[in-house]
Amino acid sequence: MSMASMFSAGALAQDAGGKADAKEEKKDEKKEGEKQEAGGTHTVARELLKQELELDGVFEAQQTAEIAIRPDAWQELSVLEAVAHGRRVEAGEALVKLDTKKIDIAIADAEAALKLAELAAAQAKEDFRLAQESHPLEMAKAERAAQIAAEDLKRFNEVERPMSEKSANFSLQMSEQSLEYQMEELRQLEKMYKADEITEETEEIILKRTRNEIEQAKFMFERAKLNHEETLKISLPRKQEETERAAKLSAIEWERTRVTAPIAMRQKELGVVKAAHDLEKAAEALAKLKSDREAMAVKAPIAGIVYYGRATRGKWTGGTEASAALQAGGKLTPGSVFMTVVNPETLVVRAAIDEKHVARVKPGMKARIVPTATPDQTLAATLAAVSAIPVDIGGIDAAATFQLGDAAANLAAGMTCKVKLVPVLKPDALVAPASAVFEDDFEFGKRYVLVAGGEKPERRDVKIGQRTDAKVEIVEGLKEGEKVLTKKPE
Numbered sequence: 001m002s003m004a005s006m007f008s009a010g011a012l013a014q015d016a017g018g019k020a021d022a023k024e025e026k027k028d029e030k031k032e033g034e035k036q037e038a039g040g041t042h043t044v045a046r047e048l049l050k051q052e053l054e055l056d057g058v059f060e061a062q063q064t065a066e067i068a069i070r071p072d073a074w075q076e077l078s079v080l081e082a083v084a085h086g087r088r089v090e091a092g093e094a095l096v097k098l099d100t101k102k103i104d105i106a107i108a109d110a111e112a113a114l115k116l117a118e119l120a121a122a123q124a125k126e127d128f129r130l131a132q133e134s135h136p137l138e139m140a141k142a143e144r145a146a147q148i149a150a151e152d153l154k155r156f157n158e159v160e161r162p163m164s165e166k167s168a169n170f171s172l173q174m175s176e177q178s179l180e181y182q183m184e185e186l187r188q189l190e191k192m193y194k195a196d197e198i199t200e201e202t203e204e205i206i207l208k209r210t211r212n213e214i215e216q217a218k219f220m221f222e223r224a225k226l227n228h229e230e231t232l233k234i235s236l237p238r239k240q241e242e243t244e245r246a247a248k249l250s251a252i253e254w255e256r257t258r259v260t261a262p263i264a265m266r267q268k269e270l271g272v273v274k275a276a277h278d279l280e281k282a283a284e285a286l287a288k289l290k291s292d293r294e295a296m297a298v299k300a301p302i303a304g305i306v307y308y309g310r311a312t313r314g315k316w317t318g319g320t321e322a323s324a325a326l327q328a329g330g331k332l333t334p335g336s337v338f339m340t341v342v343n344p345e346t347l348v349v350r351a352a353i354d355e356k357h358v359a360r361v362k363p364g365m366k367a368r369i370v371p372t373a374t375p376d377q378t379l380a381a382t383l384a385a386v387s388a389i390p391v392d393i394g395g396i397d398a399a400a401t402f403q404l405g406d407a408a409a410n411l412a413a414g415m416t417c418k419v420k421l422v423p424v425l426k427p428d429a430l431v432a433p434a435s436a437v438f439e440d441d442f443e444f445g446k447r448y449v450l451v452a453g454g455e456k457p458e459r460r461d462v463k464i465g466q467r468t469d470a471k472v473e474i475v476e477g478l479k480e481g482e483k484v485l486t487k488k489p490e
Helices: 014-035 101-195 200-295 319-325 355-360 405-410
Strands: 041-043 045-061 064-067 079-082 094-098 304-308 310-312 315-317 339-342 347-354 366-371 379-392 395-403 416-433 447-451 458-467 471-476 483-485
Touching: 094 339, 101 200, 304 319, 310 339, 347 355, 347 379, 347 416, 355 416, 416 458
Parallel strands: none
Antiparallel strands: 041 483, 045 347, 045 416, 064 339, 079 094, 304 339, 310 315, 366 379, 366 416, 379 395, 416 471, 447 458, 447 483, 458 471
């Protein structure tokens, strides 16, 4: 079986790569020191120019699916059961079973709330429609009530009160006159009965009746005086006060209606808007809960191996926390990745390349990968790409594809390996020590050597090709056998 994978710089310990580079550099310097001659010179010769890099790498799957529940509203994610770490699953297979009793109750409540919101919106709309119809009638009613009260006050002051006062005075006068008439009639009867021949019995009857009528008239007169006083001092002033108060209240009520009725109409109109907004929110809340309920049915989006936690640039993290949360009764954190499904058929290798070697590492370069799990096994690889963006201080991404063959059965995402590269390799290069090539102080990019042999060293400009940490290929400016100084004279 064969599959294409890649290695790229990422979450790796850079000090390991740095130690490997330093080790290689020391070996080069040691060899170079052995060739240096007395007096600080070096004879330029043709030789193998080579530098090897050994990087720490980690196997990573190209195709992974992070599993996280990102609810919009529901936050309680209680685990009933979950598939085991390392188990192979098929696409669409259930990964986690969550307790849904509480969210189901919440959905039922949200559905009831939505129905209530629908009724409230309908009622607000109908109230506003009726208010629009009744508004002009209520305005006219309040205005007319104020007019009637004002008219009643005017009529009372101009007609009813004067007439009531006149009527009270006249009633009192009539009662007084009636008493006087009765008393005068009694006097006349008494005179007449003294001179006539009417029997004494008849006289007594008539006189008694007349005297009774006088008593009645006296009582009616007293009553009339009380009524007169009550009318003038109590009834009419109270009626005056009541009528004036009614007129003022009606005027105030009309002013209130004139000012507040449009406000009340606006409130009802806004009530329609608010009810519609509340209805929209209730529908949105229900939709979110239903969406969250669907999200709680966690299924594998791809076929592969289940890992607890997540991989960040090849390194697995959060496995311990996820393992505890995925036990029965555990709680998942909304939005956090607790599981990753890995397609083992798409392995890649990630490694960190020290930035000082990046210029020498090019896509297409051959590499060897030695898995830590099977150190006697070497996998051929080809560098596919190098990132232009550092992933850490001193670290640059690199990527390589390689053929795993049958060895893939022994490898898994998260396993480590060594990645060996040879960025510099030239069998017959004209080589000088890096310490013998100097940069011009006045012309940037221009290099030269100091050739020994005369009374004083000869400066000679050179062009360089490939280089290692300790050696430089001389492309132009020197010949084999010439001696160069390895440091500038004092």
